[in-house]
Amino acid sequence: MTVAILGPTFPDLARNVNRNVSSLSEIFVGRALGYFCGSVVGGVLFDCMNQFLLLGANVLILALWGDKGAPHMQALHFCFALGAFLAPLLAKLAWGTAASAQNHTESDFNSLVLNRSSKAASDSVFAVPDDMNLLWAYASIGTYVLVVSVFLFGLFCKKHSRQEKSAASAQGARRAKYHWALLCLLFLFFFFYVGAEVTYGSYVFSFATTHVGMEESEAAGLNSIFWGTFAACRGLAIFFATVLRPGTMIVLSNIGSLASSFFLVLFDKNSLCLWIATSVYGASMATTFPSGISWIEQYTTLTGKSTAFFVIGGTLGEMAIPAVIGILQEHYPDLPVVLYICLGSAIFTAVLFPVMYKLATLHL
Numbered sequence: 001m002t003v004a005i006l007g008p009t010f011p012d013l014a015r016n017v018n019r020n021v022s023s024l025s026e027i028f029v030g031r032a033l034g035y036f037c038g039s040v041v042g043g044v045l046f047d048c049m050n051q052f053l054l055l056g057a058n059v060l061i062l063a064l065w066g067d068k069g070a071p072h073m074q075a076l077h078f079c080f081a082l083g084a085f086l087a088p089l090l091a092k093l094a095w096g097t098a099a100s101a102q103n104h105t106e107s108d109f110n111s112l113v114l115n116r117s118s119k120a121a122s123d124s125v126f127a128v129p130d131d132m133n134l135l136w137a138y139a140s141i142g143t144y145v146l147v148v149s150v151f152l153f154g155l156f157c158k159k160h161s162r163q164e165k166s167a168a169s170a171q172g173a174r175r176a177k178y179h180w181a182l183l184c185l186l187f188l189f190f191f192f193y194v195g196a197e198v199t200y201g202s203y204v205f206s207f208a209t210t211h212v213g214m215e216e217s218e219a220a221g222l223n224s225i226f227w228g229t230f231a232a233c234r235g236l237a238i239f240f241a242t243v244l245r246p247g248t249m250i251v252l253s254n255i256g257s258l259a260s261s262f263f264l265v266l267f268d269k270n271s272l273c274l275w276i277a278t279s280v281y282g283a284s285m286a287t288t289f290p291s292g293i294s295w296i297e298q299y300t301t302l303t304g305k306s307t308a309f310f311v312i313g314g315t316l317g318e319m320a321i322p323a324v325i326g327i328l329q330e331h332y333p334d335l336p337v338v339l340y341i342c343l344g345s346a347i348f349t350a351v352l353f354p355v356m357y358k359l360a361t362l363h364l
Helices: 006-016 026-046 057-094 106-122 132-158 162-170 179-212 216-240 246-266 271-285 288-297 304-331 337-360
Strands: none
Touching (some): 006 026, 006 132, 006 179, 006 216, 026 304, 057 132, 057 216, 057 288, 057 304, 179 216, 179 271, 179 288, 179 304, 179 337, 216 288, 246 288, 246 337, 304 337
């Protein structure tokens, strides 16, 4: 929910600080920078302190279930997708932020900046926004995260899970011949995959309203269909993971991402194609991240540091790609820059995975 809420409220946030959408892309950098720091520190601490207190969920699943953990990994990431699906609905339908009242283009934002600049100068940093629904949207999600965290901490205090930790430490470790080369390639793979996923989910709302000319209620629906198919396929992947190998699921995901992003570029202003291709793109992106973690675990044992390393790759992609799109979109406002970047990312990941697979199986 915290990841996906940014997309549909992006125009509202821009209006709130009197900026246009293109010039506000640094908020993606700020969010990703925090995630980056957390990944670095968390990866180091995971190997030297109580893992259940730190809650490094991906590595914990691998430690508890090992090679049998693929369905559990898919279930964990399904919960992420479910929250991402619900966030745009909550933001636009339940709370109905101010952006739903009328459709704004880039020129509207620019004129709004000029008209309200004098008022903004007198506002306090901690002033209540003009649209209280925007405040409630973020406050509600933040409160929900806090409540869940309190319950998890309560479970930790009740039982320290010594059995699970001893079972995890008893498992044998294995190391691929090209361990660090594989991790570096996976770093690049997640850089483009996570960058494209977060970018499309965050920018599709603004893209649909400014480039395609959709009403904001329809654009919110397009945002939700992306995360909806994303969530649905992650839910189905829990069962698929019991019969399909992680590598097979990655290949199918790469093919779907490549095809759908190609059609998005070809028919960027066709409303029907946009709905269909967005649905397929969301479905195709769904299983890649958890399948990638399960796939690499087949060839080399992951520690907290090694997991943090390729998670940082995804974080940097989440930081860099939206920022680049914001800069390019400002210089080329008539081009669907976000679609070109997503297609380029799909091509790169589709080419990179066979290279990773060859390197992983070279010594077998």
